[in-house]
Amino acid sequence: MYKDNTTAEIDNVLEKAVQAFHHYKKYSLKQRADFMRAIAVEIEALGDELLTTANAETNLPLARLTGERARTIFQLNSYAAATEAGNWLNASIDTALGERTPPKPDTRKMLVPLGPVVVFGASNFPFAYSTAGGDTACAIAAGCPVIVKAHPAHAKTSTLVASAIFKAAEKCNMPEGIFAHVYGAGFEIGTYLAKHEAVKAIGFTGSFSGGKALFDLANQRKTPIPVFAEMGSVNPIFLLPEKLATDTENLAKQIAGSVTLGMGQFCTNPGLIVAIDNEPLDKFLSCLKKEIEAIVPSAMLHQGIATNFNKKLVDALAQKGVQIIGQSNTTASEAQGQITIATVAAEIFLANPILHEEVFGPYSLIIQCKDENQLLAVAKAMEGQLTATLMATPTDVKSHQALLNEIQEICGRLIFNNVPTGVEVALSMHHGGPYPASTDSRFTSVGADGIKRFARPLCFQNWDDEFLPDELKNANPLGIWRTIDNVLTQDKI
Amino acid sequence: MYKDNTTAEIDNVLEKAVQAFHHYKKYSLKQRADFMRAIAVEIEALGDELLTTANAETNLPLARLTGERARTIFQLNSYAAATEAGNWLNASIDTALGERTPPKPDTRKMLVPLGPVVVFGASNFPFAYSTAGGDTACAIAAGCPVIVKAHPAHAKTSTLVASAIFKAAEKCNMPEGIFAHVYGAGFEIGTYLAKHEAVKAIGFTGSFSGGKALFDLANQRKTPIPVFAEMGSVNPIFLLPEKLATDTENLAKQIAGSVTLGMGQFCTNPGLIVAIDNEPLDKFLSCLKKEIEAIVPSAMLHQGIATNFNKKLVDALAQKGVQIIGQSNTTASEAQGQITIATVAAEIFLANPILHEEVFGPYSLIIQCKDENQLLAVAKAMEGQLTATLMATPTDVKSHQALLNEIQEICGRLIFNNVPTGVEVALSMHHGGPYPASTDSRFTSVGADGIKRFARPLCFQNWDDEFLPDELKNANPLGIWRTIDNVLTQDKI
Incomplete structure (x- = not known):
């Protein structure tokens, strides 16, 4: 034209x-x-x-x-x-x-x-x-x-x-x-x-x-x-133990909303969620599954983006150890991506760089860590990000200072008990992060x-x-x- | 060692x-x-x-x-x-x-x-x-x-x-x-x-x-x-007509001092002097010649710098149309550069990129312009500089707005009736200029x-x-x- x-x-x-x-x-x-x-x-x-x-x-x-x-x-x-x-x-x-x-x-x-x-x-x-x-x-x-x-x-x-x-x-x-x-x-x-x-x-x-x-x-x-x-980036969310145990359902709602907002087509879309694998995480995953299944996908921006999302999603899901936890019930047409949540064990994530890449669209991968050391190792292994989010109680923050120390280095905006989507237009906003989130x-x-x-x-x-x-x-x-x-x-x- | x-x-x-x-x-x-x-x-x-x-x-x-x-x-x-x-x-x-x-x-x-x-x-x-x-x-x-x-x-x-x-x-x-x-x-x-x-x-x-x-x-x-x-850079000085005609001897003293300060081994050393070719410029050149001949060269920083200076000086002086105006009387030993001032016509300068390059040491090239248009053309042809200097009366400034407009684009510090050597340590100092003076x-x-x-x-x-x-x-x-x-x-x- x-x-x-x-x-x-x-x-x-x-x-x-x-x-x-x-x-x-x-x-x-x-x-x-x-x-x-x-x-x-x-x-x-x-x-x-x-x-x-x-x-x-x-x-x-x-x-x-x-x-x-x-x-x-x-x-x-x-x-x-x-x-x-x-x-x-x-x-x-x-x-x-x-x-x-x-x-x-x-x-x-x-x-x-x-x-x-x-x-x-x-x-x-x-x-x-x-x-x-x-x-x-x-x-x-x-x-x-x-x-x-x-x-x-x-x-x-x-x-x-x-x-x-x-x-x-x-x-x-x-x-x-x-x-x-x-x-x-x-x-x-x-x-x-x-x-x-x-x-x-x-x-x-x-x-x-x-x-x-x-x-x-x-x-x-x-x-x-x-x-x-x-x-853009994968904008990790770290779910800390006390917060996860005490606010499970609310976290699942918040995160489901953020992952699917605008069909996941925001550069601040949370593509990785990191937590220690325990009972509260199981409960969180089942809540998240319900939330995701209930959401009706809408059309993506254009055919190119939808095709790319579906291709990258298939690649991501084909990686060893990646398990689908929940998907939107509607079958995705070519122009519609299927909202998807999957899990993977931290040791597999750490060994497979493909899992660190952004899948632009409504997809998020939950990284299940064995313990605090693995949580820290995952944070250290991440590339530069626009945002990183800590979902935590004050007690969690105090007991995770080493983690906070690492997370600060990988992001341009450090969020506490908020979702990364929604970038406020304000002087104190920073939208840009260590490479490759941005070039400067x-x-x-x-x-x-x-x-x-x-x-x-x-x-x-x-x-x-x-x-x-x-x-x-x-x-x-x-x-x-x-x-x-x-x-x-x-x-x- | x-x-x-x-x-x-x-x-x-x-x-x-x-x-x-x-x-x-x-x-x-x-x-x-x-x-x-x-x-x-x-x-x-x-x-x-x-x-x-x-x-x-x-x-x-x-x-x-x-x-x-x-x-x-x-x-x-x-x-x-x-x-x-x-x-x-x-x-x-x-x-x-x-x-x-x-x-x-x-x-x-x-x-x-x-x-x-x-x-x-x-x-x-x-x-x-x-x-x-x-x-x-x-x-x-x-x-x-x-x-x-x-x-x-x-x-x-x-x-x-x-x-x-x-x-x-x-x-x-x-x-x-x-x-x-x-x-x-x-x-x-x-x-x-x-x-x-x-x-x-x-x-x-x-x-x-x-x-x-x-x-x-x-x-x-x-x-x-x-x-x-x-x-570093060549830090051009522009001598405007009224100033040149009314303050000739003083300008020659100031510039001789700046070119030879610390044997020219400053990144703000003025390596190019640009002026319209007329009687006051002739007078300026003969004053500058006297000043330069009276200065006793001191040893350069180390052998490598002296060797490099002498090599680049020989190259610069060998370019077509470059004429020596004045040199320090002392013969340069290997460890001592010979202070040198030369001239070249603007049309030759514009056509020869070698003449735009920094010769690190006590050397300065005077570019003789036919008219105001050539003065402007020389300014436009220059690469990024740490500094650019205007030697001018208020009347000169008012009648050279187009020149000022161009000069501002090529430098990080714009100097009025001062020499570029001597970089004040102050919050309002800017030491860095458009590439290739600095990388950022x-x-x-x-x-x-x-x-x-x-x-x-x-x-x-x-x-x-x-x-x-x-x-x-x-x-x-x-x-x-x-x-x-x-x-x-x-x-x-």
Whole structure:
């Protein structure tokens, strides 16, 4: 339906983005924030057409899409507020000491934008992590033009959202080239974008293979660029003994809900559940079985994801020692994955790397440990994760400090008696974790701290006040927080 | 003199570092700061032996070494103060909203350490950017054990400084393995360290080839790790017309001093000077020639650096169109580089990539531009730089906005009417620039913001107050700045 762009067209788009960058980087924080808010308004103005288009392309229910649209609008508006507040700029000033030998110069530092950013959206979040999603919002906030490559699974939805961004850009008098929307169903256009010298950073949400390919391309360039790829993970839940014994049914309900939420198509879906094998675990498994059997599977996002889920599920279940505990009663059609819970002994899990891999969809594997030592060994054997969850009583926490110590090292978000699904959009959120959950554990793709991904510090030494950016002028005309001679303040100099 | 460690010894060192990490990451900010201050005390206690040893190994004069030792001690003490103040932790809290649908969880975020860090010190800074230098101080501040590979050119100095760190570690009851000092004169040990799974980050100061090799090794690991390589640059100075015409002699003095400071062996040494070819430039060149001829060259750091400088100098001077303007009168012996200033026409510079390369030592090339357009073209053609300097009057600045716009994109520090040599140790300093000046333009290797290189955010969701780190507890027992529900405050909750 949408023809791939040619490389000549991409060259043209990027030339305009570079031109736009030289203007846009000087736009005020307020102008950037106004643009973001205008995008939110235009997305809302697309009305039901946006929802029905996305529903037809992704199989996601209208209620979910309505919620995701609200989340997208909230992201744009709340990141706009954060942009204007300016704390993310990390502005700092050290005043001169002329009488020192040698004289101490005046130095002032703030974050400045990197340049044109390419965003590869997520198949599972057509609004919140796609065209006008978190990466786009953060790049615009930082002062960067954005080039979105439409996700082929929802190109029509992406085109609609792009039209809203174009309208907002026009209304806000943005420079030509501030935003571009391109198509590329295969790898060629994505590869071409990642290698293009005009591109200064990449945002990506998707599979490990996709993210890793971009990461490698970016690092092999003459001038390497940062790639922020959020590649998902298995998000282990550790069920500790006292909690498991005293809250069995409730845990089973919570976990069944989290595993099957949105047909398991969240990057925070809990794919591994780790516990010591004892009577309470048996009871938990039988509760979980009942919960799972009662859930009616819905259609997955698209045929490719369903086919991939069913293939990976068959592979996982074929591994030695893996036993099915419960499955949804409805037979899975090709477009519908069958919700599945299985178990495996910890020693088998530890010996078989296939069991550590993500099966993207409604599947979870319960790892049965013989004892506390095996619980610890399983935690140590895990790769980097977006999240890790501890289901525990206070007594459990106190008696499992070594476990907690290990779990902290493998995740970006450490959850206590909550499920990992549901990623709050807040400054204190961290969505990103040690590799391979993401390519850069130091940056988040959710929350206003994500703006920092697309900026770098620039130090101004010995400049006259009139030539400094407003953010660093003596009078502090924007009233932002700055660290002046090591003291955090909103004062002027 | 110092035998290379075996890989088995390295394995052992790293196993201890991992063990140390699990303890040290829980040490308080104050304990870390006390350790840093104790290192400073022990370095001072080494007394003259440290200075004479470094002098014998590096040829650096005692006065310079005394200054560098003071800088190293200042770094340790000032970063210790920043560590305790805790602003670098970027702590943020969003409180729960139980009544919301779905309920909003309590989330709290702060930076946590990455794990064992390997530091490769600089040949040109035996104290400040070597064994107990900026990288080591920042890693310890962040909560990471450090493994220093001694620079083969000053291994004895490094061993002395390491003894001071060991003493401090013992006095401060640090865990065994918090610091290690290893030897490897060739590439083998460095490569082995960079590929080792226990290593979580690398700090490096040195050549482009060395930094790039580590960067590639680190990205090709099963689990890639960040490499913070500061690889130097040519630090262009742009002389704008009015300034050049009105301040000619003074500019020549300033620039001659900067080019020859420490025999040009600073990563911020100005290797390119760009100006429009006119009468004032002729006058500037004849002043510069006089200044340069009057300077007596001193010995370079070591034979390898001198040989390399002389080789690269011969290459640079052999390029078509390059003309020597002035050289120090003293004939260079093998161990002494000959201070040299040359010129080349901008069109030749633009066409010859060899002329863009750093010649590490006291050499600078003046690029003569026909007009303003050529000045802009030269700026656009430059690679990433640690610094770029504008020598200009206010009128020059106003009439060169397009040039300023380009220059900002190529550097990490933008200097106005100051020389690039002399990197102030301050929070607002940025020492690092777009690739290839450094491998990650988002982080600095000078100033307390360098601590952030060795940390990543961790979000705690829904934890009881008693289990949270002190930094995130409701009562804010450390009194640090935190962003609570989007407001920056030192208050408790």
